[in-house]
Amino acid sequence: MCIGCKQCEQACATQNNLSYDDTIASEEYQSAHKLTCILTRGDKFMRRLCMNCEDPSCASVCPVGALKKTALGPVTYDPSKCMGCRYCMVACPFSVPKYEWGKLFPKVQKCVMCPDRVAQGKQTACAEICPTGATKFGERDALIAEAQQRIRENPGKYVDHVYGLEEVGGTSVLLLSAVPFETFGYRTDVSKDPLPMLTYRILSHIPDFVPLGGMVLGGVWWITHRREEVALAEGRPAEKKNGGKQ
Amino acid sequence: MARTTSFRLTFWKLVFLFLLAAGLYATFVRFAQGLGASTNLSDRFPWGIWISFDVLCGVMLAAGGFTLTAAVHILNIKRLHSIIRPTILTAFLGYILVCAALMYDLGKPYNIWHPLIMRNPHSVMFEVAYCVMLYTTVLALEFSPIVLERFNLQKPLKVVRTILIPLVICGVILSTLHQSSLGTLYLIVPEKLHPFWYSPLLPAFFFISAIAVGLAMTIFESSLSSKHFGLQLELPVLQELGRVLIIVLGVYAILRFEDLANRGVLKLAFHRGYEAYFFWLEILLAIVLPLALLLQNGLYLAAVSTVLGFITNRMNVSITGFEGSTGVRYFPKWTELAVTGMIIAIGFAAFGLAVKYLPIFPKEALIPEAVAEPEAAAVGNEAVLTHAGD
Numbered sequence: 001m002c003i004g005c006k007q008c009e010q011a012c013a014t015q016n017n018l019s020y021d022d023t024i025a026s027e028e029y030q031s032a033h034k035l036t037c038i039l040t041r042g043d044k045f046m047r048r049l050c051m052n053c054e055d056p057s058c059a060s061v062c063p064v065g066a067l068k069k070t071a072l073g074p075v076t077y078d079p080s081k082c083m084g085c086r087y088c089m090v091a092c093p094f095s096v097p098k099y100e101w102g103k104l105f106p107k108v109q110k111c112v113m114c115p116d117r118v119a120q121g122k123q124t125a126c127a128e129i130c131p132t133g134a135t136k137f138g139e140r141d142a143l144i145a146e147a148q149q150r151i152r153e154n155p156g157k158y159v160d161h162v163y164g165l166e167e168v169g170g171t172s173v174l175l176l177s178a179v180p181f182e183t184f185g186y187r188t189d190v191s192k193d194p195l196p197m198l199t200y201r202i203l204s205h206i207p208d209f210v211p212l213g214g215m216v217l218g219g220v221w222w223i224t225h226r227r228e229e230v231a232l233a234e235g236r237p238a239e240k241k242n243g244g245k246q
Numbered sequence: 247m248a249r250t251t252s253f254r255l256t257f258w259k260l261v262f263l264f265l266l267a268a269g270l271y272a273t274f275v276r277f278a279q280g281l282g283a284s285t286n287l288s289d290r291f292p293w294g295i296w297i298s299f300d301v302l303c304g305v306m307l308a309a310g311g312f313t314l315t316a317a318v319h320i321l322n323i324k325r326l327h328s329i330i331r332p333t334i335l336t337a338f339l340g341y342i343l344v345c346a347a348l349m350y351d352l353g354k355p356y357n358i359w360h361p362l363i364m365r366n367p368h369s370v371m372f373e374v375a376y377c378v379m380l381y382t383t384v385l386a387l388e389f390s391p392i393v394l395e396r397f398n399l400q401k402p403l404k405v406v407r408t409i410l411i412p413l414v415i416c417g418v419i420l421s422t423l424h425q426s427s428l429g430t431l432y433l434i435v436p437e438k439l440h441p442f443w444y445s446p447l448l449p450a451f452f453f454i455s456a457i458a459v460g461l462a463m464t465i466f467e468s469s470l471s472s473k474h475f476g477l478q479l480e481l482p483v484l485q486e487l488g489r490v491l492i493i494v495l496g497v498y499a500i501l502r503f504e505d506l507a508n509r510g511v512l513k514l515a516f517h518r519g520y521e522a523y524f525f526w527l528e529i530l531l532a533i534v535l536p537l538a539l540l541l542q543n544g545l546y547l548a549a550v551s552t553v554l555g556f557i558t559n560r561m562n563v564s565i566t567g568f569e570g571s572t573g574v575r576y577f578p579k580w581t582e583l584a585v586t587g588m589i590i591a592i593g594f595a596a597f598g599l600a601v602k603y604l605p606i607f608p609k610e611a612l613i614p615e616a617v618a619e620p621e622a623a624a625v626g627n628e629a630v631l632t633h634a635g636d
Contacts, residue, residue, distance in 0.1 A: 063372035084353020101282030224322035
């Protein structure tokens with residue numbers, strides 16, 4: 001349905017107070033000054049933007065909670081909290097977060113799904129401006145049903161896959177495509193499970209590990225020193241001392 | 247490298263001044279013009295050498311601190327007591343320099359304290375931040391007796407000695423946690439990191455190799471110090487560390503290859519390719535050479551090889567392993583290298599100054615013994631520079 005008019009790019013730039021001109025319009029990649037872009041492959045178009053995952057890696061890895069998944073869907077970013085470790089950029093399975101490398105006090109930039117508009121019950125800027133309805137805003141469940149219905153009713157028109165339904169545990173952005181998603185650089189080999197579990201599985205053991213480790217180490221210390229005391233008391237020569245400092 | 251009381255410009259002082267000057271200029275570029283102008287980092291390659299070397303390797307090279315304090319204070323192995331102070335000094339300096347390097351790498355370094363009050367317990371980075379903060383404090387306390395002794399402050403000295411054992415236990419736990427957590431950091435990128443290095447066992451690999459490097463660094467730095475400062479350290483002590491190193495490296499090697507075989511990527515290693523070359527370089531330096539040398543009694547060279555091997559490993563996990571999926575070849579800009587060079591140089595200089603002015607080495611070590619260390623005698627001048635990152 002997309003005709004590649006790039007009005008969504010323009011609307012997105014306006015919404016996020018970013019400049020937009022012909023040079024920026026011709027860039028076919030996301031960056032700190034372009035949060036969504038239209039990709040052109042022959043006569044097919046596709047959008048790239050933050051997927052606003054259901055269980056986002058970026059929010060999970062952010063040490064200060066600058067990135068957050070909100071109940072309405074958007075994954076938001078609070079630059080005043082951010083310290084610039086850029087773990088979100090490393091962790092994102094879609095490599096979405098971008099950085100203001102040229103600035104002295106840089107921020108992370110990504111599509112945040114217009115959280116203010118969504119909170120007011122409005123559509124995202126890109127969906128509102130789209131002249132053909134190629135970008136559609138709505139409840140996730142309703143959109144999934146519509147996507148599956150479109151695939152069912154138009155055999156051969158779409159790849160039989162709703163991208164974002166299961167990818168990394170589901171995303172708030174869902175995509176339909178007439179050509180394989182890899183054509184536009186969307187990886188189809190990503191995990192079906194949310195990635196944050198991979199690290200949290202380990203992290204969640206820490207509260208058990210700390211007291212347990214403390215007890216084991218304390219126990220070993222007690223045994224080794226008790227052994228020495230017993231040896232001294234029995235008049236056996238203890239281990240030769242080297243340092244003498246304790 | 248004889249020490250003189252009056253200031254004389256020796257070769258190594260010249261090298262130090264050069265690295266310091268280059269580093270200071272790079273510091274200026276970094277903080278006046280930002281990360282874009284001072285690094286080769288990009289949206290596709292957000293972490294470079296400051297994370298790979300200064301932080302990942304820096305923390306790893308400082309691992310002797312917790313390994314040796316555990317051996318001496320918890321396991322009560324008194325033979326190792328003579329080498330514990332230089333090891334704690336290395337660890338303490340290492341962590342201070344890691345924190346310094348972080349100030350360069352963070353986009354907004356003035357927010358470095360944010361994890362203190364803005365907590366996200368789901369974030370590995372949050373855990374690392376807390377552990378590094380707490381462990382640096384522990385190291386400062388473990389190091390404090392050396393300073394307190396120097397100024398003969400008996401009362402605080404008594405306090406620190408009373409809490410020493412709980413302190414050591416805290417240090418060991420904190421180290422275990424964040425040494426492994428540096429590996430856990432990469433668990434969240436199964437699709438981005440090359441299968442040679444992405445493994446569910448990354449936390450275990452990082453922890454075991456930290457112990458190996460801790461031991462290797464202790465052997466390395468004791469040999470080097472005895473040469474450089476004219477001290478006499480007991481070779482049997484280092485040889486004992488060498489024997490433990492054989493076991494640790496053996497365990498690591500078995501786990502590493504079992505994991506590769508289980509995940510079915512071992513056959514990838516026998517195809518020519520960029521990643522395969524770096525993989526074999528790592529295996530050669532970190533496992534094959536050290537084990538061969540240790541069995542031949544080549545203690546010093548084995549330690550050097552272990553350290554270089556695991557530096558290669560950390561660089562592979564954080565740089566080489568990402569180049570395929572990001573489609574970018576990353577090589578650090580001169581400013582990134584200059585800052586890292588300056589940090590290494592400051593580490594050396596601070597170690598030297600501390601040994602000169604503080605009671606780091608036991609007094610008996612200053613008495614020359616008849617048995618000379620053949621390995622330490624073989625230390626060339628060039629080797630000094632490879633003592634990297636702490």
